Amino acid sequence: MNIDMIEAAAGRIKGHARRTPLLTSPFVDKIAGRRVFLKPEALQHTGSFKFRGAWSALSALDAEAVKAGVIAFSSGNHAQGVALAAREHGASAVIVMPADAPAMKIENTRALGAEVVLYDRTTEDRDEIGARLAAERGLTLIKPFDEPQVIAGQGTIGLEIVEQAAELGANARDVLVCCGGGGLTSGIALALEAKAPAMRARPVEPVGFDDVTRSLATGQIQRNAQLAGSICDAIITPQPGDLTFPIMNRLCGAGITVTDEDCLRAMAVAFARLKIVLEPGGAIALAAALYHGDKIEGEDVIAVASGGNVDAEVFQRALSQYGNDA
């Protein structure tokens, strides 16, 4: 993994992924006590940054592999990113999803042209099903984060941040990143290392699901004790990846943990002040900027808003509870 791979991914993505803006609001700055620059990947195709990694991976395949098609395991943002990127490459995509995934997510993935294969979480083995399908049809597996071309694709966000922060005169040390398996965080960290070494990535995680924060603190991969119980479902993973962790360990500042309630508050602020829709996990870096300023270094701060694929019910909860405080 190096900056050349990220720059090559940026070249392949140009004109396909959306170059999201860097948003600001004087009202957000007031809450945070410093200027906040938000990179809203909720506005990316399929509503999250995952489209970038998926496009990067698809566009790095040779013609034969594209013709054979790809496969991914996901019930969420990665599924939709791979489905759309595959369709735009003329590749077939098989997405293996649990049968109890929300009907809406299954429907959306199918609507983007993917073949959805459902499995029973209690009786079937996802990896076995995937391995069998891949072998039978010669499909290429697109992993959600521990895959060099996926990390390179997510790193293109870091390149854009460096350019846009310079244009807007942002004087930031910390770039706060919503962190699950670490594909987004490690990609951005590599881009910053090469292009703006005065800045560094800071992973942000839900309280109780702080595997990356603890892994960075101890220098060794730590696992989450649980995998359910936060509304930040999009960024809950068992542990950092074998590829992503060494990058984060070398380059990132300490992790920051945020409560679910603060994510809901940040969603209400993003609604009222920036006019964007964020999912809880996609709002967690903004929440850190707003409510954990004491843990942040630098005059200004940059936060990535990784996605906006949230049910109407959860969004309404954020507005009911915090819509008038924002």
Next chain:
Amino acid sequence: MNIDMIEAAAGRIKGHARRTPLLTSPFVDKIAGRRVFLKPEALQHTGSFKFRGAWSALSALDAEAVKAGVIAFSSGNHAQGVALAAREHGASAVIVMPADAPAMKIENTRALGAEVVLYDRTTEDRDEIGARLAAERGLTLIKPFDEPQVIAGQGTIGLEIVEQAAELGANARDVLVCCGGGGLTSGIALALEAKAPAMRARPVEPVGFDDVTRSLATGQIQRNAQLAGSICDAIITPQPGDLTFPIMNRLCGAGITVTDEDCLRAMAVAFARLKIVLEPGGAIALAAALYHGDKIEGEDVIAVASGGNVDAEVFQRALSQYGNDA
């Protein structure tokens, strides 16, 4: 009014107003039955396109006028646009607002540095108060739409649409525009005339508040019979402007009218599929694209989403009623 004024405004605005992207979604296209390209001015500073006109007007003043300050009448988007543009020019701003305007809007306008002068709608004359303050302090009045530099500022959206539509390969005839007094519509119409004469602006208005649609149909300025009773409050004006109407009459296609319910549905679609927050009046052009395709000409269509300053309660209503259809 001509294209040179719009291009000059674009030069002055560059680096100050945000260049909003042109958003698309395969799900939106499916509802509309054609490709839809949305220009989300809800993402503009202060949450609406009004910042552009305000900046254009402020930046066209001479140093003495800037020093003396500006005045505007508005309880809504124009107030916030003028307040922020004035602050960034180092000019004082007086905003005359009805005392019964929502507390939040008064607070926001003050937070952006403006002096808010409240008046009693039932006993006081807004214009008299404004004229007195302007005379006493030498303030320049920034009108909301019937003002050449304001029209020129809104027209910069048209320039961006032409460039972005070409980049994305949009093959559109109609550009649907949320229409109140016609500043946005006439500015865009002038930009299209000069830069993309195969495209034309189409004003979109709430059913029952279709002064522009009727004025265009008859070739003469028509008034609205009522000024309250639609949730699209931001785009309700008594009649088209003396400057804006002749431009619209010369250049625009026929108006389209949309129900409040369809605006709420469009807000839910923008939430679910584009991850942006729209106010009812700001969603009306998207609603026309989604639900009135039979009145639209061309293979693709472009719609402007003019603003996103909506209360949490109204937004929740859109999600409760239509959040699961979107």
